[in-house]
Amino acid sequence: MSLADFRSEVRAWCADHVPADWRSDQTGVPDAEFVAFQKAWFAQLHAAGFAVPHWPARWGGGMPVDQQIVLYSELAAHDAPRLVLAFVGIHHAASTLLVAGTEEQRARHLPAILDGEIWVQGFSEPEAGSDLAGLRTTARRVDDTYLVNGQKIWASGGLHADWCLLLARTDPEAPKRRGISYFLLDMTTPGIEVRPIRNAIGESHFCEIFLDDVVIPAANLIGAENEGWQVAQATLGAERGMTMLELTERLGNAGFRWLVQACSPVMDARVADRLAQFEIEIAGLRGLCRDLVSRGESEATGAADASVVKLFYSELLQRMTDFGAEIGGLAAHTTLTKPASSGWESGAWMLDFIGSWEWTIPGGASEIQRTIIAERGLGLPREPSPSEAS
Template sequence: MTELDAFRTSVRDWCDQRVPTDWRTAQTGISDEEFVAFQKSWFAELHSAGYAVPHWPAEWGGGLRTRGAQGPMSVPQQIVLYQELAAHDAPRLVLAFVGIHHAASTLLAAGTDEQQRRHLPAILDGEIWVQGFSEPEAGSDLAALRTSARRDGDTFVVNGQKLWASGALHADWCLLLARTDPDAPKRQGISYFLMDMTTPGIEVRPIRNAVGDSHFCEIFLNDVAIPEANLVGAVNEGWQVAQATLGTERGMTMLELAERLSNAGFRWLVQACTPVEDSWVADRLAQFEIELAGLRGLCRDLVERSETGQTGPADASIVKLYYSELLQRMTGFGAEIGGLPAQAVLTKPASSGWESGNWMLDFIGSWEWTIPGGASEIQRTIIGERGLGLPR
């Protein structure tokens, strides 16, 4: 047995013992308080096993724990971990997602030593983060943001509004972009802040969507004081810092999502079509299987090259575009073959992913992925200009 086989066996044994078999029923139709409590409990369970942040450096709590020792988790091990979690239908870390991916990558790439010491251990203890980037007039064109941050001694006073802030109702901290120089070219006058969500002047309003969820929120900022110590990077250079955050959203997080789509989403799709008696359905399933193999290969290649600093300027956008549109096609097909019964499902488990098997709701939710983090049109522009060198 190889070392990787032994690791798979250990993860599989852990999943058999620890993944709650009734979580889907228990997480359907619950209150916000019950959802938050379950998410924090499940995160703590994964963290205690060394499975919550396998992509983090070992010195900050990432990687494996074996016989009291700790070391980095290799890309093949991460793939095995995500495969087994998906195969065992483990709940997703919905609330911790921004913290363990976007906030952590930002802090590791551009945060001060004090910011890292303050927040990275706190994230492992359950600190929840939200991303405060988009605004009513600055979505795909993020650099058009108008939220202002005016220096006042050793603080910045922030006024403005953020939109589509996922999970803001439960967040402890926010990754915030604000304009600190209104006269500078729009990509050169933005700064990046860490904002305590308990600061006076912050109001969070949930946005109820068509299926009754309130995942997205608005954040209103009225004379919110942020200490200068919470500035990430230099003043007016927040756009460069934000690219690292967006690169993570478009790239590194895809490794987990690709394995879940391949091992859980596709399995449920095949089950929904069984027995396959229509050649057109069989052809669609075969095509999806081929596309999923391509997605997994792209994600693995991106993560491996990221570790050696060899990624291209558009690689993360390619993966994000590919995943989001494949997710949309797969869930749309699921809704199609699900027929009228798929239209009648009104709720799905709160801790599930975008491929819960409730096809119509999954399909509606899949549109989130072709818009946030850079809409598909923006991804194609990045690929054309930065990847292929085409003119603007």
């Protein structure tokens, strides 16, 4: 099928399936309605073959990269809802399983994700900050199981998750990055408590996860014991790589379109100049992202390429939403709700701007990305650790 024919096919599907009033219907809805809507929308995309185009063909994907670019650009242009709940499962969990999972683990979880299994990422901890290797959650081997104790924080969607990608320390005596193991955790296991973190406007997107003598079967270990740090790079690589294709297209379509609309009543030379600058940056981001994904098929990407794209996107998102909040004036500052199934480009500018700061943290904060770019991309000397600096 030619790209033109494929684009026509996706456009026709979007015209028939994207709910026309989903933004108003998903604004201020109870949690149960949000979850039901997300699962139903994922099922529609899956039935059309559009839910996991980046997966291997064996597991329901196999779409060529040029078609993936068309797919995401058309979904964004038609203002389709985002797969908020499925995001960790189809990107982070799937990447981890495909890179480091056993055949049994893949066969158990990849079809389940397509059936609606929800995942959460259990990486961050209260006292570790951006230093992921500083985690303190422990996993002690007991026969054919691990006994886990600790706490995770900023777990997006944890309240609805069926499974968790969990990092825990299995060798407290080893150097920080060498004593960590990677687990698949069933969230129905006894000893798990999930507490929502309610923000200033009443949303509970983030959660804390408390683990008290939680038993994980040894069969749920991903990769070798004490080598979880290396496995985690596959998860983080997904967050900095393929996920950016969809997010970039959304920023360049709905996000920029709404920014132009917001600016129309106050358009002058200065505003037009800012919009032109944003359009240039979006074009550059699209080029970088598409190049990264295309080269990723042949594994010809550089060690810091995904970090460049992630950093560029997150800071451009921040600048655009900041400008939208400025242009939107008092009305933008007093809007307290946004559609539950939207991304960071909902058009509720102040809320979008606040949310944009979230994106500069997960998958490695912007400071971490700059360090990766400097050390792995440019070959600059490694930044000393606090112990070395003292």
